[in-house]
Amino acid sequence: MGEQVLRSTATDVDEHRGDGQTRFRLARIVVDDVSDLENAAAVVVRAFAHASVELAASVPAERFTLRLTHPGPWSESVADLLTALADLPIRRAVVLDDLVTGDAVPRRVKEVDDVIDRTNQRQRATRIADLWPAYVIDRLRESAAEHPYLLRGPVDALYQLDAVGRSEYVRSLSAYFDHSGDIGAAATSMFMHPNTLRYRLRRMQELTSLDLSDPMARLVAEMQLRIRGGYLDPAGS
Structure with a gap:
């Protein structure tokens, strides 16, 4: 899955991503329309101005991934990150509960997208653990249909x-x-x-x-x- 960097606070994106073992706090962000992507990305970067942050767009077009380098502001506390995301002009945000190494980001993004496609959420920003039970049942329901x-x-x-x-x-x-x-x-x-x-x-x-x-x-x-x-x-x- 190719990613296009939309915004980054790092002067060198490759340095920010590290050697593949650098750990990140990930959030998958959904906007209403692809035309909103650039504006939303700019707002997100301003909101996390004091963190080492990168936003990368990938398929589907109306979604992008927020990477927060760990350790650092907002990467320590999922609750604080959810509060910050909930105040932004976005449709949905799903935050991973565990820290993810750079090498694993594409695979985990694909997993989160599948959860987003199969579940609904009440809050604008939520942790993936809150969606996981409904997601598992949906996958089992699909298997039972077959x-x-x-x-x-x-x-x-x-x-x-x-x-x-x-x-x-x-x-x-x-x-x-x-x-x-x-x-x-x-x-x-x-x-x-x-x-x-x-x-x-x-x-x-x-x-x-x-x-x-x-x-x-x-x-x-x-x-x-x-x-x-x-x-x-x-x-x-």
Whole structure:
């Protein structure tokens, strides 16, 4: 992936990039239109004027990469960097949680772009760790679409039971997982008595091969629910 340097506070870009092992704090920045790129880059450089900073554009055209040399201002604290980026006239910014060596920058930029393409974010600037769960589920959902048999098992049986009755097994199991197995909290979220939820959980295990006492079975069941969209998507993937 070729990069075009837009702005740099370094007098020598090659020196700024180091020997390939120099560590950087990276942020991938998205603007609304490619015509906004130069203006946004200038604003970003001014915002980080006291740091050793480089902005490089690459495909897609409306994105550029912010490199902050470590150690240095804003490279130490992801929280401070997020606050600074949130005040800038950009559409999105995603900051990597770990420091990246120069040699690894192209690969990591490609990874971040895939996360940006597959996720939504509420804040203008966010860390990639906050997007990672949704990203992983999206990739698993894509895999399940290619291999539908990955969604077979007790969860699929619960969808079928709900389709022919009014059992709400999928909704109940989703609430159970959403509240980390806390029966009281899950029942409250469904406006039901905890004993009613306990009965449903026991009954769904009797009717299917679901075993909530098995950690691996719980993990697979929850992943299948997430992939299928929980009770909001009774048709599955």
